[in-house]
Amino acid sequence: MVLLRRVIGDALRARRQGQHRTLREVSTAANMSLGYLSEIERGQKEASSELLAAICDALGAQLSEVLREVADTMALAEQMQGVLVPVQDDAKSPAEEHSIRKVHAEGDVSVSVRQDTPLKATLRATRTPRPGDRGRDVIYAA
Structure with a gap:
C-alpha cells in the first residue's frame, strides 16, 4: 500500500527539485520551517490543506x-495489485532481486516496480511532459 502522504511529499519534492530550488528557498517562500517542509516531502508528516496551498x-x-498528479499516481498504484507484497522465493540471485517486476502505463503516466529485497520494493512513477511542463520521476519505496 502506498501512503497518500508519501505520494504528496514525493510530488512536491519532484517539483522543487525540477526547479533547482533548495528546501530553504521554498520553506521561506511558504512561510514554514525548513524541517517541517522536509518531513512533508519525506512523507513523515501530513500537511493541512492550508500548508499544501502555501507550498504549491x-x-x-x-x-x-x-x-491531480497525486491522484493519477495513486490510481495506478491501486491497479497494480500484489506488486508491493514480500517475495517468498529466497533462491533468487542478487541480479534477479533488483529486477523490474511490473510496468503499467496509462495516459501520460507510467509506473514500474523494482523488487530491491524480499521486503522492499521501489515504485517509480513517470509523467510524460505536457506542453510547457517537464516530465517527473517520482520514486516510492515500501
Whole structure:
C-alpha cells in the first residue's frame, strides 16, 4: 500500500527539485520551517490543506495540478495489485532481486516496480511532459 502522504511529499519534492530550488528557498517562500517542509516531502508528516496551498504557491504550482498528479499516481498504484507484497522465493540471485517486476502505463503516466529485497520494493512513477511542463520521476519505496 502506498501512503497518500508519501505520494504528496514525493510530488512536491519532484517539483522543487525540477526547479533547482533548495528546501530553504521554498520553506521561506511558504512561510514554514525548513524541517517541517522536509518531513512533508519525506512523507513523515501530513500537511493541512492550508500548508499544501502555501507550498504549491511557493512552487508556482496550482494545488489542483499537484493533487491531480497525486491522484493519477495513486490510481495506478491501486491497479497494480500484489506488486508491493514480500517475495517468498529466497533462491533468487542478487541480479534477479533488483529486477523490474511490473510496468503499467496509462495516459501520460507510467509506473514500474523494482523488487530491491524480499521486503522492499521501489515504485517509480513517470509523467510524460505536457506542453510547457517537464516530465517527473517520482520514486516510492515500501
